[in-house]
Amino acid sequence: MKLTILFGGASFEHEISIVSAITLKEKLSNFDLTFIFCDSDHTFYLVEPSKMKAITFSKGEHKKMAQLSLTQGGFMQKSLFSKTAYTNVVLNLIHGGDGEDGTISSLLDFYAIKYIGPRTDASVFSFDKVYTKYLCDAIGVKSVPYEVLKKSEQKDITIGYPVIVKPSRLGSSIGVSIVKDESEMDYALDTAFEFDDTVLVEPFLEGVKEYNLAGYKSGDEIKFSIVEEPHKEEFLDFEKKYMDFSRSEQVLKAEIPEDLVLKLQTNFKKVYDGLFEGALIRCDFFVHNDEVLLNEINPIPGSMANYLFEDFATAIEELSGSLPQKKMISASYEYIHSISKAKGK
C-alpha cells in the first residue's frame, strides 16, 4: 500500500523521529513509501527513500531537496511549470512536540489529510503528564500518585523520598531524575524546569514490574500487541532510549499469567476507546502490590512499537482502513438570510 511517513519536527525528539523513520523504512519495505521531513524551522521537504540516512539530516543535505507546502487534501510540490500533490495517508511519526502535542494533527485535520496518529484531543491528554492524570482519574484507570510543582511558585512536596521528577510535557526521559533524598531535589528541579514550567513529582516505587502493551482499533475491535516486559535498568536515559527507537526485531512475550494480560488489555481499552481512534499507541504500565497502574501513554511510540507486533505491516494496513476524519461543516447562511430579511436589508 501507499503511505507517507511524516517525521522530524521542532522538538527535543527531532532526532529520534529520524531514527524511527529509518527503522520503518526497513520494516515496511513492501509498502510504497513517501518520506516527508518537517525541519525544525517548520519547512517540509520531500526526501528520496535512498537518502533516508541519519547523516542526510545532520549534514543539512535535506535543505537542497524539494520543498512542500500544505494544501487541501495533501502536500504540494510546486515548480515553475508543474504541481505535484502527495495525497497518501500520512503516518505521523513526529515524536514529542509538534507531533504529539496536537499541532500536527490539527494541521492535517485542517487540510483534510487522512493520517495515522492521535487526534488533537488525544494528543493533549497524552502529551502533558498532568492531563494524563486527569484522564486516568476521570475514566477510572489507576496511576501513580502525584504532585504538581510550578516554576513560579515555591512549594514543598508531601510525597516521601525517593521520588521521580519529570517535566510535565516531554517524552523520552528528557529532564527526568530519580531523587533519593531532599539534598538532590534542587538539582533535579532545576533540570526539569529547564524543559517545562510544570513538573510532576511521583513516588519512586520500589519493586515495581513494568509492562508495555501496544494496540490500535480496526473497525470496532482493538487489536493488541504482545505484552513486553522491557529491559529494566534503574532508569532509561535519553541516549539509551534513543537506541531504543531503532528497534526492529520482534521481542519475546512477557511470561505473565493470562489474567494479568487481560487486566492490562482492559486498562488499555479504557484509555483508548473514544479518544485514540486512528492511532497505534503504546501504554506503559506498572504492576505494584498486585495493582495495575498506567505510567505513560505513547500515542506515537518509537518506531511505532513495530517490535511488539507479529505482523506489523498488516497492523498498519488495517489501521489505515479505520481512520476517523474530521467532518467539514459548510455554511448555509440561513440565519444571516433570515435576519437580513427581518431587518429588511
Place this chain on the structure above:
Amino acid sequence: MKLTILFGGASFEHEISIVSAITLKEKLSNFDLTFIFCDSDHTFYLVEPSKMKAITFSKGEHKKMAQLSLTQGGFMQKSLFSKTAYTNVVLNLIHGGDGEDGTISSLLDFYAIKYIGPRTDASVFSFDKVYTKYLCDAIGVKSVPYEVLKKSEQKDITIGYPVIVKPSRLGSSIGVSIVKDESEMDYALDTAFEFDDTVLVEPFLEGVKEYNLAGYKSGDEIKFSIVEEPHKEEFLDFEKKYMDFSRSEQVLKAEIPEDLVLKLQTNFKKVYDGLFEGALIRCDFFVHNDEVLLNEINPIPGSMANYLFEDFATAIEELSGSLPQKKMISASYEYIHSISKAKGK
C-alpha cells in the same frame, strides 16, 4: 494598535463568527484592523474593512477577494509580481469548531503567528463539555453532576428528570434540549446525536441563578470584567443567541454581594491559571443552593464579551502585550553525531 481579526471557519458557528467580527469592527474602531476570513472550505481571504457586512459572505462576494496562505510569521498574499505578508497579532474570533477545538491555535502556533485566543490544550478542555468536567474535578471547581451517553451504546440515565441534554462538543446551544420527562428523551437524544457521538446529560436545576464573568491575564494579573446576570429565559435557543453575538452596549453589573463576586473570581482564576494564558474567556456560572458551579467556559466568547468591559479596547491592547508563544526547538543533531561516531560511519 494593529490587529488582525480572523473569523469564519468550518463550523456550525460560522455565521455568528461573522456577526462577532462585524461587532468588533465597531467596538475597536480606533484600531488599525485587518480582516481575514476563513471560508468553510478552509480558504483564507483578505476582506476590506468596508466589505465587513453579513451579505458579503452570504452572497459569496468574498470569493472574489484576495486569497491568503499561511507562511512562517503570518498570512501571505501572493500575486505574480509581489508578496505581501500580514504579520499583525491575530485575534482568533472563529467560534465553535476550528477556532475553539484547537485547530486554529495549532495552525497559528505552527506558523509562529502571535494570537489572542486559547492555546490548543485550553481549547480541548473547553470545547468538549466532558473534558471540562474532567478539568473541574481535577482542579477543584464544582460543576453540575453529569452522565455521558454514547451514540454507539444503549444506556439508561440515572439522573432524575427534568434533565438537560447537550451534544458534548458544540457551543451556542445547538442541539441542546430540556427534557421534562422520559417521553421526550428519545427525541432530545436524536437531536443531540445529530451533532455529536457523545452527549452530556445534566439535571436541570430549578431556581438556579446564572452569572457570567469574563477576564484575561495581563502580566501575572487577571483582569476581570464586571459580573453580568444574563437575561434568563428558560433557555436561549440558537437564533436568540445569534442576536446575542452582536451585542456591543455595556451591560449593568449584577446586583450581588461582594463576597459572591469574589467567589466567582476565585473559581475563574482556578480555571484560567496555567491553561488559558493568551485568551480572553468568559466563564458562565450557576449559583445553586449557595454553591458556585461552573457551567461553561467560552474561550472565544461572542463578540469577545466586549459588553462586560468598561474599556474593551484597553483590554485587548493589554492582552496583546501578554501573549505566550510556543518555543521553537532547533535540532542539534548531537546524538546522531555521537552515534555515527560510535558506529564509525
